[in-house]
Amino acid sequence: MNKYNMKVVFTSVCFAVSMLLHANPWLPKVESGLGTLQRWYNPNTCLWETTNWWNAANITTMLIRYTAVTDTLKYLPLIENVFEHNKAKTKNFLNDYYDDQAWWALAWIDAYQLTGQKKYLEMAQIIFEDMTKGYDKTCGGGVYWKKPNHYKNAISNGLFMLTALRLHKVAPNTKIAKKKPLKWGEMVWKWYRETGMINRELWVIEDGLKEDCQPNRSQHWTYNQGVAIALMCELHLAKRDKQALQMAEEIAHSAMKRMTTSGVLRDITEPVMDEDAAQFKGIFIRHLAFLYQVTKKEEYKNFILNNADFIWSSGRNPNSSQFGGVWSGPFDKADAARQSSALDCLIEAMNLSKED
DSSP: OOHHHHHHHHHHHHHHHHHHHSOOTTHHHHHHHHHHHGGGEETTTTEETTSOHHHHHHHHHHHHHHHHHHTOSTTHHHHHHHHHHHHHHHTTTOOSBHHHHHHHHHHHHHHHHHHOOHHHHHHHHHHHHHHHTTBOSGGGSOBOSBTTTBOOBHHHHHHHHHHHHHHHHHOTTOOBTTBOHHHHHHHHHHHHTTSSOEETTTTEEOOBBOTTSOBOTTOOOHHHHHHHHHHHHHHHHHHOOHHHHHHHHHHHHHHHHHSEETTEEOOTTTTOOOTTGGGHHHHHHHHHHHHHHHHOOHHHHHHHHHHHHHHHHTSBOTTSSOBOSOTTSOOOOOOHHHHHHHHHHHHHHHHHHTTO
16 A cells, blocks of 8 residues: 555545544535446546536536545546546547636646645646647637637636646646746736736626627626636745735625625526526635635635535435426426535535535
8 A cells, every 4th residue: 555545545444433523514415426427427527417528527527626625535536536546548648628628627636736746736737738729829828718719718828727737736837838837827817917818897707709809798707707717826826916806805795795695605697507507606616715715705615515515405306316407496406407406516615615
């Protein structure tokens, strides 16, 4: 047994003892929800049925987060199977969409931080190098959404910067496409903040840029807000950029006010959601939890806990641990995207409850 596995076994025992002594009310709810999620897992594809390719990256990220929060071994073999099987099948997690690739890069950065296994870091670097090919000077800079050169939008550029900044955290001196990750992140940030995609009147992130390079207004998705919050937090941590942190808080406050019903997060198409939209809110909560880690402001913690309470009491199938997409209720339908999105929130609630 290597040192990492010995550490995990030890901490798993400590966590189990801690749970017995100080019962965390969210632990059984999360584990029940994870059990339900795994009914969609197909061991032949090492993916989850009822979801798309990018959703699987977020499900993997959620399982990595659960593992980090609980220090348990249970899902490590599954995470590795997802990596090994799909690495070969997809030629290093590359496809026609730069945002899809970024989700996988971020998942493998998290896996590297969790396990210390360099194969995960090397994969994230391979993916990011391919993403740099999507950068050009059209509209002044930025990365495209789809190959070869289609639509510069908030999610592709937000994820590009977030990936660059998180690569900087774990491998700051490595050059990728002739630049260090931090330089890539700073270059796109300088462009991004001047594009109008950050709506400073409402403090929301717009969806992207039209053909005339003007922002495509009125499409305010929760996951765009979450990714922006995270990258701005990373900028603050990397560069002591207080302005970036202030912007992250402005966006968080706006989303918590404008994208909610009675304090419960809500996306613009609800209750109608496809597999993509069903994933968005969990992404926001995951990154809001990161903002809480940076600031320790109770309003973010309370928002997460309130949403978790609603998921369990109102957004759940009353006869099971299936979580719907409308967190304020009533339960709409079950699929792996809705389940994993809700689990993002419940896992953060479980982690926050460890502080009490």
